[in-house]
Amino acid sequence: MSSRLNGAQPYALGLFRFAIGLIFAIHGASSLFGVFGGREAEAGAWPGWYAALIQLVCGSLVALGLGTRIAAFLASGSMAYAYFVVHQPEALTPVGNGGETSAVFCWAFLLLVFTGPGALALDRLFGSRAERVPAEESRREPATAGVSA
Known part of the structure; x- marks a missing residue:
């Protein structure tokens, strides 16, 4: 059972990444454009419009x-800012200050900074191509070194 779960781990992480990213993007779109039941933030207003x-x-x-990893780092930092600057002054705990969403997003994105994207990510698609090029070049070096010597 454990080996099956370990084998599914990259796919579970990829699904987690997709779900968290999509929910976060929808939240931003609702504040920027007033869609999905959200209220449109005033363009250029600090910090709401920039956060969106x-x-x-x-x-x-x-x-x-x-x-x-970079996008998750920025997202995590923005949620830490939202929690400590917007919510924390209202009350000590996330339940008391309404900052549960900010806290959960902050930690979820921080997790992705350290775990990476998981399976089925565009990072993996481009990463695998970048890894093949240096491998091909390293195979050519010994042949080239023998010819020029």
Whole structure:
């Protein structure tokens, strides 16, 4: 049973990444454009409009698995800011200050910074190609070294 679960781990992580990124992007879109039942933030208003932009862009990148670690790092930082600057002054705990969503997003994205995107990510597609090129070049070096010597 454990080996089956371990084999599914990259796919579970990929599904987690996709779901968290999509929910985050939808949250940003709702604040930027007033869709999905959200209220449109005033363009350029600090911090709401900029937070919504970060949510849309970083959430989309994380969902696609493109630049996952960097996008997740930025998303995690924005949620830490939201928690400590917007919610924490209201009350000590996330339940008391309404910051549960910010806290959960912060930790979820921080997890992705350290675990990476999992399976079925665009990072993996481009990463596998980049890894093949240096491997092919390293195979040519000994032949080239023998010819020039």
